[in-house]
Amino acid sequence: MSASLLQRTLTLLATLLAASAVIFLALEVLPGNAAQMLMGADASPEALQALEQKLGLDRPALQRYGGWLAEMAHCRMGNSYVYGTPVSELVGERLTLTLPLTLLAMAITTVAALLAGIYAATRHNRLGDVGMMTLSQLGIAIPSFWFAILLILLFAVQLRWFAAGGFPGWDEGVWPGLKALILPALSLAVVQAAILARNTRSAILEVLHEDFVRTARAKGLDERAILWRHVLRNALVPVITVMGWQFASLLAGTIVVENVFYLPGIGRLIFQSIANRDLIVVRDCLMLLTALVILVNFLIDVLYVVIDPRMRGPAR
Known part of the structure; x- marks a missing residue:
């Protein structure tokens, strides 16, 4: 180990x-x-x-x-050419928006994908399975920025349930801040949830054909108990790996979505800095996002080894 x-x-x-x-x-x-x-x-x-x-x-x-x-x-960043302030201060201010947005999108992705994947796998080759996989294929085909515009037209312009953009700040309260992030998080989550749902379905179906599942059925265990106690634990190993990759996609996706919703996060800071040729800010922000992605995948890799002892290599 x-x-x-x-x-x-x-x-x-x-x-x-x-x-x-x-x-x-x-x-x-x-x-x-x-x-x-x-x-x-x-x-x-x-x-x-x-x-x-x-x-x-x-x-x-x-x-x-x-x-x-x-x-x-030495964990230091330079000073911005344009703003004249340390990049660490600019990044610190905007991480308070980008990280909650990414985590909220990841939470929506995980919950929606697991429920959809389990539902489809337990109804394999039936109407529910076909319908869910059709929806997931549509979700994969929808670009995040286009879905974001549709959400704005429906929920902001027509229904007026949410603001079309902007962020009130966490000083105004947790709920107003989260409310401003719901539509951006949904637009980020739709593609990733569709991908993860298909992976979850495939992983569950593969485990359902294992010998220990047939043994559990032969012992008379209930199908629900088999699914939740035995199948899911083994099926989640590859699913967790995919979730690590998706966190990287969500972080990268904030660059576009934050500009669509006019959110003052890391993505919008990078976009503005590119326009201003403020390369120190661009360089440090890109490196920070890259390091976060690599670190998350490293943690997922370690967790993969913890969950599956076969990945630890031969005992010595």
Whole structure:
């Protein structure tokens, strides 16, 4: 177990290093100049050169990358070109929205998918199964931003149950904040719930054909007891792995959905920073989201080993 955990930890660190290199190189090839964006088209060459020196843009790319790695190793972020404040403050403010939005979307995804997957699996090849899988196929085909627009038209414009966008802040209370996140969370969850429902159904059907299930039936156990006590525990192993991947998709999806609903989260901050050529903010935010995704998948990988002893390798 300890050797397996060490191997996964080393893989985690190597993945983080590779991700940082990709993010840095991707932003290096973007056209434009941050100093030019800040000072405008009429700035003199001397002023531009002075600002580039102040921002450290005149240093070689490899030196800037090494400095960035050193800052991350000490859990520090740089200062925004545009806002003039530490990136950590900007990120901290917006994480209070993005993380609750992602967790709410993940909760909706999990509950809806498990219920739909169990319902379909227990009615295999019947009308309920066919209907549920048809709905899930439609859910997979719907883009999140398009579904978000439909939700706004229905629940905000027509029914007026929710606001079309914006966020009142947690200072106004928990319920007003959660109410503002319900439609964005639903638009994020629809695709992931459809995918997870199909995976849950497949996992349950596979376990239902195992020998221990036939043994439990031969002993006279009730079908409901077999499903909840024996089948689900074994079927959830691959399902949990898929949920780890989906958390990554939900984090990435916030970039689009937050802009549709005009939410001041990490996704909107990245979008605005790209427009302003504020590459320090873009770089640090992308690295933070990437690290969160990698860390979640690492935890899911460890949990997978805990749940399934066969993944621990041969005993020594």
